[in-house]
Amino acid sequence: MRKKATKSFVLIISMIMLSGTLAACSGGDNNTTEKSNGGSNSEENKSSNVSSIPEETTLNIMLWGDKPKQFDDVVAEFERQTKDTLNLKLNFTFTPQADYVNKLKLKLAAGEQVDIAFDAPWMNMNTFIAQNNYTNLDSYFNNDKYPGLKKAFGEGYLNNNKFTGADGQPHTYGVPLGQYLGDLSAIYYRKDLAAKYGMSDITTYDQLLAFYDNVMKNDKNMIPLVIKNDGQYGTVTVIEGNKEMPNKSAAGLWDITLGPNVTATAHIQDNKVSAVSLTGDKAENIAAFPEPFNKKDYTTYQQIREWHDKGYIEKEPIVRKDAKGTFTAGKAASMVEGLSNIDAINAQLKAGVPSAELGVFVTQETARNKVQPNPNYVSDFRIWNFLCIPETSENADRAMAFVNWLFESQDNHDLFELGIKGKNWETVGDDKFKYPDGIDLTQNYSFPGYMLTWNPNYIRLSSTVPDHLVEYYRYIADEKTYIKSAVAGFAFNQDPVKNELANPDFVKVSNDELAYKLGMVGDPAKGMAKLQQKWESNSRLQQDIETIKAELRKQLEAYLDQQSAG
Amino acid sequence: MRAAIKSKGLRDLVYNRYLYLLALPAVLFSIVFAYLPMIGVVIAFQDFNPIKGLWDSEWIGLKNFEFFFRGQDWLIITYNTVLYNLMFIATGTLMSLTLAIMLTELGKNAIVRTMQSIMILPNFISWPIVGLFSVTFFTADTGVINHFLSSIGAGTIDFYTNADVWPPILVLMNLWKTAGFGAIVYMAAIVGIDKEMYEAARIDGASRLQSIFRITLPMLKSTIVMLFLLSLGGIFGGNLDMIFSLVGDNSFLASRTDTIDTYVFRALRTSGSLGMTQAISLYQSIVGFILVVAANKIAGKLDKDSALF
The missing domain is CATH 3.40.190.10 (Periplasmic binding protein-like II)
Known part of the structure; x- marks a missing residue:
């Protein structure tokens, strides 16, 4: 009798401990099923009609540094605006700069989906291109299906920012991000x-x-x-x-x-x-x-x-x-x-x-x-910073659709670069902005645009920049310089x-x-x-x-x- | 049936199967979190490409290991690493033991308990924060120490350009941070010593010092050896967080403060080759493992009870 009690006691205890041990693993499993669902969704998309609203998909985007204040509000605003067109959910991951490259590599090695990653030749980009790890983006540019990209990235600009691929030919491997040379x-x-x-x-x-x-x-x-x-x-x-x-x-x-x-x-x-x-x-x-x-x-x-x-x-x-x-x-x-x-x-x-x-x-x-x-x-x-799409991403088309949206109009671009109009900033004239009066600038949305939004066609200067400095901005924007x-x-x-x-x-x-x-x-x-x-x-x-x-x-x-x- | 099982160990396993079941979660835990990840060691021998993964990356033999020995300073750096760790182990053990004995001799009252808490507090301050504080102590322009030195008329010390002052500073900092916490282990061991021995000694007329040296220390011997053996495993580890927080990229101090970890971190932080990083840590672990096994053998030869396994 007593031995039996001990036996069942032991069994229960080991079961409890066992479930505790394996809890972490099962968490990981859940994740992957979710991910593979996302993947199969996009497969269906490709076959379904383009004009209808696409299936909801989550894009995983890797950027570095700290998450800007009020960033979630901006993403929510994006999702609200594009619910009926892009129908995308954006999952941004911000990683401290010192760990960024390693985290990116580990995520890819673990088979996690990364749809858009910030990278640059001074970082990891050349190696990844040589290893054929980034998607060749040639087909997305100068393509009428992606009017935003066509508008924002001219032929000469693209040619200056091509990289030699594994085939020895120059290709576009990243969306170039920059305002000035x-x-x-x-x-x-x-x-x-x-x-x-x-x-x-x-x-x-x-x-x-x-x-x-x-x-x-x-x-x-x-x-x-x-x-x-x-x-x-x-x-x-x-x-x-x-x-x-x-x-x-x-x-x-x-x-x-x-x-x-x-x-x-x-x-x-x-x-x-x-x-x-x-x-x-x-x-x-x-x-x-x-x-x-x-x-x-x-x-x-x-x-x-x-x-x-x-x-x-x-x-x-x-x-x-x-x-x-x-x-x-x-x-x-x-x-x-x-x-x-x-x-x-x-x-x-x-x-x-x-x-x-x-x-x-x-x-x-x-x-x-x-x-x-x-x-x-x-x-x-050549521009310094780029957005790249890893080879393993199953959502390359959707990711480029997002980038296309970003560069489609000044308003779309400004949403991520400056925040929500009226709340985080106000327009001044056509190409300037100011912060609303009485706003606490330390708590306001402030996004490092070089990671996602910078483009020579959509520059908006602060109205506080004195006139004699505006000339300098013109000076560095001029290719003749x-x-x-x-x-x-x-x-x-x-x-x-x-x-x-x-x-x-x-x-x-x-x-x-x-x-x-x-x-x-x-x-x-x-x-x-x-x-x-x-x-x-x-x-x-x-x-x-x-x-x-x-x-x-x-x-x-x-x-x-x-x-x-x- | 039972007679069929010849091995004694296996028989024991079957006989006490329910008790052994209790060990199962721990065993599984080690397999999942300590042994399975070891497969990753293969990337030390690969030109690792995250997208191709563990099995399809190109094998390049020992090329990743060459990287470390390519540099001119790998001998100095290895020497620094081992020297710092030996100093840390030696001073740390001595200080923790002294503190533990002193505190237990004081008995148990509110003051002793407060002192104990204060002693372990530094253990919870992370090195980067200590690093920020240390600047206010050491800088030439506004540092507290140099202010004090010049106010009493002594010459100032340029801490950030003078490499020779750093070994003692690092040893002291390490003591300040870890000794109090280490003392707790020894205090627990001292509490476990049979009180009757002390009583008997006192009746026989032993003084306090005699009790410490003849009873407490000999009884602690196996604990000391065990902790020493465990810390030997990390002797090739480079205390990256400590040294990098306190010294950073300062080339003036590199000759005395660079260890394997800081050196590798600096060399790879921008390029970030996972294969090379893995190769170095494999090298560190293997040397650590050999040292532990060898030291354990020696400890076992000298005194059977002190060996870990």
């Missing part, structure tokens, strides 16, 4: 402080330096120029943008990004590659470059160090993780960022320091004077030298140099010479560099031959 770097400064020191608005470089001196003198606890620990938007742009720089493109030198930390410079003469140099390369390998590019030049680093000594920048910018936050909290007198962020910065500064006035000074002298073409603006006329790179259209296939490119010392090279960009090393010329020596004595690295260069030369020459033949 370049970003206008701007120094954001505290106009109210300038006024306090008796200065007018900053219009020249000398005035900028005088402003920094005044900050040092009058506000000892204020950082004159706050720079971020990765060196982006830092002192290099400010200093090089305001001194006489030799013209690289006129000398026939073109930069090519080969991988996340590897950049090549190729000297091209008469459609032939005469010399190539790479990140971490030996100094002797640039000797064949035309003057003055045949010698290493460390004067910029020396000037940065001078700024460090004067106190214009922090002693240890390497710990400054959030430069924008420091500026908008009122702890710094200026910072560098793209002009496109003016609204966000203005709003955050006003929230942090209510009495502050934001001033904008265009960083580079050539841009300030609207020089055309601008030698600093070498472009391959840019110098077309001789290697525009060339896309390096990393596959043959993948292992060489993965040499961890490439990261070390850029990381070693970072300290100089931040002005943290005493004698930059001496230090860099020592670093150069260290890289040159790294025989494994040099060997890999030579292999990569040989491959690049081969691919580049094949491309140039093809160009001149065509």
Whole structure:
């Protein structure tokens, strides 16, 4: 009797624990059945009549960063508006930037449906195209079934943004997202402080330096120029943008990004590659470059160090993780960022320091004077960011229908870029917008458009952008501002030298140099010479560099031959 | 029928089948969540393509492993990793033991309990947050420590350009964060020691220190060895969250602070090759596994009761 009781007790307990253990798995199972249902739905769609309302389908869209405030409201508004036409449900997944690529890969590996993914050549896109993982989108563009795409993406624009597929031919593998070919770097400064020191608005470089001196003198606890620990938007742009720089493109030198930390410079003469140099390369390998590019030049680093000594920048910018936050909290007198962020910065500064006035000074002298073409603006006329459709997506047609809708009209586009009209923003004229009075900007919808909506045909500027800056927007929107790179259209296939490119010392090279960009090393010329020596004595690295260069030369020459033949 | 089962273990299994049933969920749990995922190890030997999946990706042998040894610094980095972990294990064990003994000797009252809670609190603060706080302590411009040093007239220390100060800092930070929590394990073991032994010792005239060194520590020996063996398994792990939060991409400090994890993370964070990442963690696990098995053998040779298995 007693044994029996124990037996059943044991059985019950193990059953309970067992069900607990397997609960997680069954959750996953449910998911897949749902997904495969979604898949079969779309199959039916294809066969059913196009003109009738399609079956309801959920699109899984992967973007990066944080989910914007009020985003669900916008998606609900979209679903309400298109219930009778597209009949789509949108399931957006936002992933922190550091995890994004891995999460995308894991989702695909696990067989989860991803219908639209944000990707870019500086991220994962080239690899995935080489592996044939992204859908060839050629048939959707210039197709009357997708009028929105036809309207928003012209032939030339598409041709500039094609990638070489596994078949060796150029194809469209992503919906190009961009407004301008370049970003206008701007120094954001505290106009109210300038006024306090008796200065007018900053219009020249000398005035900028005088402003920094005044900050040092009058506000000892204020950082004159706050720079971020990765060196982006830092002192290099400010200093090089305001001194006489030799013209690289006129000398026939073109930069090519080969991988996340590897950049090549190729000297091209008469459609032939005469010399190539790479990140971490030996100094002797640039000797064949035309003057003055045949010698290493460390004067910029020396000037940065001078700024460090004067106190214009922090002693240890390497710990400054959030430069924008420091500026908008009122702890710094200026910072560098793209002009496109003016609204966000203005709003955050006003929230942090209510009495502050934001001033904008265009960083580079050539841009300030609207020089055309601008030698600093070498472009391959390729957009930076794309929307891709993984090969495994069963809803490619529906996904492109959504993208088509997005670019069909200004109103559709604005819904995702700016939010709900009247609630999140109001129109001003045809091509401007403003935020409704009394709205809390920190809680308002604010979407990073480069991930989904940016397009040169649908630009809407904030009405708060001062008139003299609107001219700069026109300036960077003008194709004449840019110098077309001789290697525009060339896309390096990393596959043959993948292992060489993965040499961890490439990261070390850029990381070693970072300290100089931040002005943290005493004698930059001496230090860099020592670093150069260290890289040159790294025989494994040099060997890999030579292999990569040989491959690049081969691919580049094949491309140039093809160009001149065509 | 029963005589047919020759193996003793199997006979035991059949005889006590209902009791063994209790282990079934745990066994299944390990199979599902620890052993099945191990199939993923194959991507260390593949040019992994997520869409082709585990079985159809191209096999490339040991190419993924080469990546780590391509760099110039892999020896320094391995050395740093092992050194930090040994220091962490040694100082951590010592500190946790001391704290545990001190607290139990104090008896049980409100103050001791409060102290105990305060001690384990740092364990729940994540490294990125500690990293943010540490900046306010260490920076040259506004750091608390340098402020203090200059106010008493001593020279300042440039923490973020001087690599040599970081090993002790990391060891101290690790102690601050983990020692209190580790002490709890030892306190539990001390509570388990037979109180009669202490009473008998006291009657025989043993002092407090003598009780600690002659009774408490010897009784804790197997616990100490067990925890040591368990931590050996992670000796090739690189404390990524700790070091990256505190140091980041600072190349001045890399020579003394770079470990396998931070090095690999930095090299792969943008390209993100799953195969190479998997190869490195496989390498770390295998070395860890060998160390645990070897150390266990040695521990068993020296003292039978201390071995884990």
